[in-house]
Amino acid sequence: MRTALSALEVVRPRSVAQALALMHAAGTNGRLTPLAGGTDLFVYLNAGTLTDRRYLDLSLLAPLRAIRAGKNGLRIGALATFDAIARHAATAGWPMLRQAARVIGAAQIQNRATLGGNIANASPAGDSLPVLLAYGAVVHAGSVRGERELPFGKLYTGYRRLALEPDELIVAVTLPAVRTRTRVLFRKVGTRAAQSISKVVFAGALRVSPNGAVDHARLAWGSVAATTLRSHAAEEALLGSRPSPALVAAARAALARDIAPIDDIRSEGEYRFAVAQAVLAQFLRTAHAGFRAR
């Protein structure tokens, strides 16, 4: 049954400092749930699965919408919408992020849903999450104690569990600059082209050094485990070797040590694994062709 929306309270801080103070005070005054774009939160409220009573509305915190690129990379405020991320000139150097931003829901969702919200919602199928992992993103968690940096790969400790203190708020994400000779691929596989929840979602980054060997490999996955994760065994199989058909086969085989997807309402584990292997092979072949063409 739908949650009785008329009984819910909203606090609307005017500054980030005020928001963090309210989060801190919530430790003694009772739980305060952050509200960003609401595209997940209202689904839970409409379904009656979210029973929290007090919400911290972040919509007045304009500084959290900022997107800017500098020499240290790209900083995206937690409240930046996927539409803003897809359009902003500063995101051009991180093409997988733009691609993911354009396949998360449709226009109606992209105009509201935020990067911080996608991270906090912590769905294993969150489409921006493998991208953040592949680019080596850092999460900035704000609190009354200051801003703490946390590698994105250390954020999830289990199914929908975040390594954040109860009073911490995700304020921004930074993506380091992408080194030259890096090839990337973002690939989402769902039931249909638009508006689908991923059966498998992949983001990969691969770099080959001037001597021809792979010296950087990040293969990140969504919808194949309880959290977004990297396939470390497949990455290990690639590092130090020259791209070749045999290497593609080795990486595909190694993937079995990394993931064992489950059957659920959207897909079967066996199918997911077969798709993941095919997507990995596609990435390695296209990346290899790209390197050879240079």
Place this chain on the structure above:
Amino acid sequence: MSPRVRLAMTVNGRARRVSVPPMKRLLDVLREDCGLTGSKEGCGEGECGACTVLLNGAPVNSCLVPAVHAEGAKVVTVEGLARGERLSALQRAFVERGGSQCGMCTPGMLVASLALLAEHRGRVPTDAQVRDGLSGTLCRCTGYQKIVDAVQAAAAESAAPRRPARARRPSRAPGRTASRRAGTAATRRRAARTARKRAR
């Protein structure tokens, strides 16, 4: 005790003041507090788009928007398209081309199409662009082709010049003036195709 907030917003060009619970859905504020029942609830989870409205010009699912986020905002619902009894070009195109069957998705389709036309201002969007732009609005009758046709027809109409000075030039076929403004060869082909379709 239920908390309430006083909100001021502009709906379809008219200033509105409502006193509502802060987390009440914008969809319900529009339907219950503003009496605008054109926006529909289909799924209540941001999938079907029947509740699509423009919030400060951007299409959103009003079933996922808390009332407080509409404070000071400009909202456009399907009721904002017509001028009195006079339908907008987009609405006429839907009527003329059978873009509406059971009608459940039509308010959302029209509002999403309005945003799409604004995005492609002066150009006729391709089939793929229309389908992408409307991908957040589902038609349970599956009458998508006629919806795409209607949106392109409306786009062609708004892209076509109304100024007689240009259209009167004898050497120029109808449709071509529009394409000159639009630019690329692909757009020209599309505009010509749409013009042909319209002439049928």
